[in-house]
Amino acid sequence: MSRRDQLLSLACLLSLSEWTLCLEAPETRGLCVSQYEERNGAWLSMSGAMSVYVQANHRPEWYWQEVFERRGLPDRGVLGDEDSRVDRLSGEAQGQILGCGVHGGRYWEIQMYYQRLYDLAPKSMRTKILKAFAESSGANRPRSGEELPPSMRVTLCIPAECDKPMIRETIIPRFFAPKHVGLEPYEAKDALQNALDVNELADWSDINIDFVIGGVFFCGTTSLHRNLDKHPELAFSSPEEDYFITAQMAHRLLPLKSDVAAFNQQLEAAKDAKAQATGHRPHLVGIRNPMIFHLPLARHKIARITKAKMILILCDPLGRLEKAFMFHLYCFQGNLAEAKQQGLASNFTFLGSPRDDTCFDSASVLLTERDGELKSFWQHAEVAVHVPNLAQLFRGRMMVVHQEQLRRIPKNVFASLAHFLKVSPELIPSSTRHNSIGGHRTDLCHNMTLVRALHRRLQREYDMQAQLMKTDKVTVSRLRTTRCSEIDQAKATFCPNAECA
Structure with a gap:
């Protein structure tokens, strides 16, 4: 262990550092965080497939065009064809979960309850949440928590060494909270606990x-x-x-x-x-x-x-x-x-x-x-x-x-x-x-x-x-x-x- 790592570990043990500093100590962040950090781009490339589907007639055509364009999937012959939609989206989901497993990962569904997070967060954090949601989603900036969507569901490929508590307490707060909810990891760690569902997914x-x-x-x-x-x-x-x-x-x-x-x-x-x-x-x-x-x-x-x-x-x-x-x-x-x-x-x-x-x-x-x-x-x-x-x-x-x-x-x-x-x-x-x-x-x-x-x-x-x-x-x-x-x-x-x- 390097001299720097020894000092960081000692600082964490003596409670002399912020939570983020402790995360960087190899002993405390463990294999889960180091694996995710080292291959962050690879894990993200196998993330993001839809895990829940809505019937075609429950959404306008522009929605489906945007969905397929955003995922780089061909939309020719898809609009108006339920089987083609299902085939492409389920194929993408299956491809990601299988690819994730091949590369030593597990596939997870993360559901973040925006309105609940906003209501539970201290007032000092609420403006950050509204701003981050607008920037990450491309939507107009909400004026209040009532204008936030009830929840957002995403899928993530995460190293197999990470279990549910690690994902809730470390991966999401550190790697996703700053961008998606505008909170620093030490803020998000507690704020997200009652506004987050984490469930592992399986293949059919x-x-x-x-x-x-x-x-x-x-x-x-x-x-x-x-x-x-x-x-x-x-x-x-x-x-x-x-x-x-x-x-x-x-x-x-x-x-x-x-x-x-x-x-x-x-x-x-x-x-x-x-x-x-x-x-x-x-x-x-x-x-x-x-x-x-x-x-x-x-x-x-x-x-x-x-x-x-x-x-x-x-x-x-x-x-x-x-x-x-x-x-x-x-x-x-x-x-x-x-x-x-x-x-x-x-x-x-x-x-x-x-x-x-x-x-x-x-x-x-x-x-x-x-x-x-x-x-x-x-x-x-x-x-x-x-x-x-x-x-x-x-x-x-x-x-x-x-x-x-x-x-x-x-x-x-x-x-x-x-x-x-x-x-x-x-x-x-x-x-x-x-x-x-x-x-x-x-x-x-x-x-x-x-x-x-x-x-x-x-x-x-x-x-x-x-x-x-x-x-x-x-x-x-x-x-x-x-x-x-x-x-x-x-x-x-x-x-x-x-x-x-």
Whole structure:
């Protein structure tokens, strides 16, 4: 140790120096600060990706242009294309967190609560905070704390030797506080403690999911889930739909490490429960969420879990549209309350909001209100606009099943699924149906003119299925046939929210 360093250490021990002086003593600043200081430029070059995403239509186009320009990302074809936005921003985030790890760092999300900091800071510091915010953000200088944003979220690559307390008490006060909040390190150390959240981030590939039933809703995802769950080598995170990706992690481009750890524990607990129930511990665990295919950010997240395989089940587009209409919008000849009790009608709309007494007496509104009152319903029911992107993201690790195959050749389908998932085909379960509602669900199939008109409206959906089946070399004999053509000959099933006998 040099003579200067010895004197600095002695000064700190004797409390004869400012806090900043103590930071410079090698013994007290430790490997964390020295590593960050020596390679400051490298750490900053792997910092700054967005960790939370907002939907495109929640921000004006100029905002997105500025975001992509500021990050040096190409914006050609991005504006107006949700998948492209998500792909570029999630790709940037994943690139940074992986690059950070390769260079011996860990990736952190820092959330600074500006208004809280301003309110808690001594009056002598408040002018500094307002001035520093304006200079670092390029915004007009706020006149008071009320004009500050509630918070600012940034991502930082920081040496692995730094833990959360070190980041809160040393890295942020010393290297970021002077510029971003106008406070010297010794001022910021205390002022920031109640205005700062520091959380380590993880990559989506850290989630231990092996397979996903990712859609399509109203096509038999429940039946597929319940039948696959009978296989002793397979387990599911939940007996119902799993909303970790689409709800708890709804807007995240990168998950918090703590959330990933908690979810992985849930997955291991599911395996343990299956082992206790069957005496055989499964080696694969999956989730079911029939909306994943429909959500650009959700399907990109799952795609980042490189070992995860996607299972997609399709069905007759017209039959699916009618079932969604029945469940969310049909009046049931005025017996809506009774239909809800039977499980035929939902208490919520197709868009997730609570359902009031507004309903429709006839399926004819599917045509007459296609571009009117039911425009959002139709947009939400679209499959063809989402599946090609899903197929591209999961190229080589996606299996497509058609509901007709499950009904006509279930053993063949489950043998193929066993091969796809690499589990024992000898343990294929017997197939059962769940939530099946046959016969005349609404007045649709009594009106063949309406059936033909809606069939024409759904040609894009039928074409997409035909192309996907052709690509995967899957044969479905009645691919373009609606359920209405066979409704009088088929055996009607009725088991809403239950297994059919």
